[in-house]
Amino acid sequence: RISAEATRVNQAPRLDGTLNDLLWQSANPITDFRQREPHEGEAPSEETEVRILYTQHAVYFGIHCLDSEPSRIIATELRRDVSQDLDDHFEILIDSNHDRRGAYVFEVNALGTQNDGLIVEEQGGTDRGDFDPGWDGVWTSEARITPDGWTATIE
Numbered sequence: 001r002i003s004a005e006a007t008r009v010n011q012a013p014r015l016d017g018t019l020n021d022l023l024w025q026s027a028n029p030i031t032d033f034r035q036r037e038p039h040e041g042e043a044p045s046e047e048t049e050v051r052i053l054y055t056q057h058a059v060y061f062g063i064h065c066l067d068s069e070p071s072r073i074i075a076t077e078l079r080r081d082v083s084q085d086l087d088d089h090f091e092i093l094i095d096s097n098h099d100r101r102g103a104y105v106f107e108v109n110a111l112g113t114q115n116d117g118l119i120v121e122e123q124g125g126t127d128r129g130d131f132d133p134g135w136d137g138v139w140t141s142e143a144r145i146t147p148d149g150w151t152a153t154i155e
Helices: 022-026
Strands: 048-054 059-066 089-094 103-109 114-120 130-132 141-146 149-154
Touching: 022 048, 059 089, 103 141, 103 149
Parallel strands: none
Antiparallel strands: 048 059, 059 149, 089 103, 103 114, 114 130, 141 149
């Protein structure tokens, strides 16, 4: 079972789509990601680093998606709650019940556009269960395309 450790901080990091705030450096980067598509479970073609911070009020994610050809990053969707499957994007799934049957989904593309919803009754294997786009969480995101890929910050 994969897990990640968040680092407690006394104040929120700057949430401007960059990871320039020194608070991000206090968190250990998570780098051991695997593909979901096109080759389930294989090492990704590009590296990704995620740092997680929290205060007594919120959880913060700092995401760095490296890309050896950043000029080829696809980021077109600007509408909230619209599929980002054709864009470069990053998804966070939080299984708050620890039952591997459902999760809150937070998705952001390289423009900072949000998509969210719920996965209900996960069926196991590679099936994502039923995705309910009707749930709208209260969260913020910013993203920036950089010379080595793109970064995003989420609260």
